[in-house]
Amino acid sequence: MRQARVLQRRSQKDVASALGYHQSKVSRLESGRGTEDVRMLREIAQVLAIPPHRLGLAATSDISPSDPETEDMRRRTLLAAGIATLAAPTTTPHNSHQDLVQSLLPGAARVTAEPVPDLQTLQDQVTGVRRLFCTCDYTQLEGALPVLIGQLRQAINENPGSSELSGLLATTYQTSASLLLKQSDQGNAWLAVGRAMAEAERSGDPVVLASSVRVHAHALARDSHTAQAVTLVRHTADQLTGSYDQRSPRYLAALGLLLLRGVTAASSGGDRSATQDFLTEAKEVARYVALDSPDAWANFSPTNVALHGLSAAVVFGDAGVALETARPLMRRHIPVPERRAALWIEAGRAYSQQGRLADGYQALRIAESCAAQDIRRPAVRELVADMAARDRRRTLPELHRFSRQLGVPA
Known part of the structure; x- marks a missing residue:
């Protein structure tokens, strides 16, 4: 308005x-x-x-x-x-963004003349959009999600009560929420979160539900409701923990990622004790599973746990601890581009906290080489603008050029 x-x-x-x-x-x-x-x-x-x-x-x-x-x-x-859904972005969104938001709104599913793909094809398409997210191809992802949501909703209309289809649709809504949060569009992300939770409940699959709770907690934390996010993660995780040697990799990955969302929420809220508790439990889960590729249903591994420990240290302002955590990870092969970029972005934040702007700039350029679209999301652009503003004597002209390239000159 x-x-x-x-x-x-x-x-x-x-x-x-x-x-x-x-x-x-x-x-x-x-x-x-x-x-x-x-x-x-x-x-x-x-x-x-x-x-x-x-x-x-x-x-x-x-x-x-x-x-x-x-x-x-x-x-x-x-x-x-x-x-918050009423708070429109400051610039006119692209058509693909409008299409995505439109697909999240209430109303009957759009019926097309094309036949609805079979279950296996739909499963492959959901895997495909998850891969696009993990490889940070956000432009293609934003274009693919509305079509897939429409197909899944039409399939459910033709097969009411299908728990498999509801689970696939919930996962697609989860991916939509994650993308919108990357874009700092919290208002519309809440629409996707609500849709994901509803479809997860219809699916009856605890793994799908845990994943929807994870994006719900993410949205809460991004809106500064960190205490509620921590409570939500803890309540859900308490129902899923235990007997890890008897659980499927898919189950353990969903639980592990939920616990890591607890790490993010607790650290954002300044709760060191809860942060450590979630990290400890996530490390325990990671002993039994390592899904660490763009094609995996979910990306959870000891590397991902370490990355969240690094991120938490940065949030707490413990730059030295963060960089100590980052150094061995910098020598490790991380197959998921989104996770590789996260490592170097967090290292850039830590260097910036220490006033090492040149090192921070180099870290961000490495992150750009890992995932060019990820470096252009609002949170990273703000970091670059802040670093450039602090270089008052302009001793790093390359940093200022980078800032202008991202559209955020100091």
């Missing part, structure tokens, strides 16, 4: 006048309060020329006034996803 108003160069008072309300009402709406009234949202959409789906609403032609149940479902879905 705010983005639409600002782009139209309109004041809150002007919009309030068009709506017939006081300016304070518009201010409350833009801050996420008072949005329960669907009629109000429709008026806002009309006055500001916002596509209804951006506010979680169906197009007017899709429903009738006599269908309050459908409208209420859309309202509840919007609210459950979090009011």
Whole structure:
């Protein structure tokens, strides 16, 4: 709402006048309060020329006034996803991004003339999008996800109650959430998280559910709800831990990644004790499984545990400890590009904390060679901009050129 108003160069008072309300009402709406009234949202959409789906609403032609149940479902879905879904990005998103967000919104699955692929083909396609994520091919991934979501939803419509299809759809929504979080689009990530949790519950598969809880905890931590994220991970992991020698690799990988999400959430919240507890348990799980390739259902291994220990040290400001952890990893073969890039990005952060900007710059360029698209996500661009801003005497012209290349000049 705010983005639409600002782009139209309109004041809150002007919009309030068009709506017939006081300016304070518009201010409350833009801050996420008072949005329960669907009629109000429709008026806002009309006055500001916002596509209804951006506010979680169906197009007017899709429903009738006599269908309050459908409208209420859309309202509840919007609210459950979090009011952050109303916060649009500062730039106009690409068509592929809009298509992805559209595929996450409520409504009937789009029916195509093409036959729905069989279960094996759909499984292969889900594996394919997971590989695109692990290899950091985010552009192709963003284009592939809406098509796959549509196919899976249509397949479920034709085979209601299929736990296998629900599990595949949940995994696809999980991947969507992870991508949106990489893009710092927390609002729309919540839509994907809600979808993933619902399909995971329908699948009845504890492994799929654990993976959906993991992305749920990730979204919570990114919205600074670290205590809730830690509690969610701990509660779920307590139901899955134990008898590791009798569990399948898929089960152990899902549990291990869930515990590593606990590491991230606990360290973000400044809880060293919980961070260490999650790391210790993850190391124990890693004794029994090592899935460490882009084609794996999930990437979990002792290397991944060490990488999360490195990341936690950086978050706590323990740059020396972080670099000690990083050095042996720098000599280790890490087959997953996303994980290789993560190693060098975290090393870059640690060098930056020590004021070693030249070393930090070199680490980030190595990360770029591992996964060029990963280095261009908002969090890394902010790091580069910060490093360039600290080089006030411009002793590192290559750092400033890199900053300009990423579109974030100091």
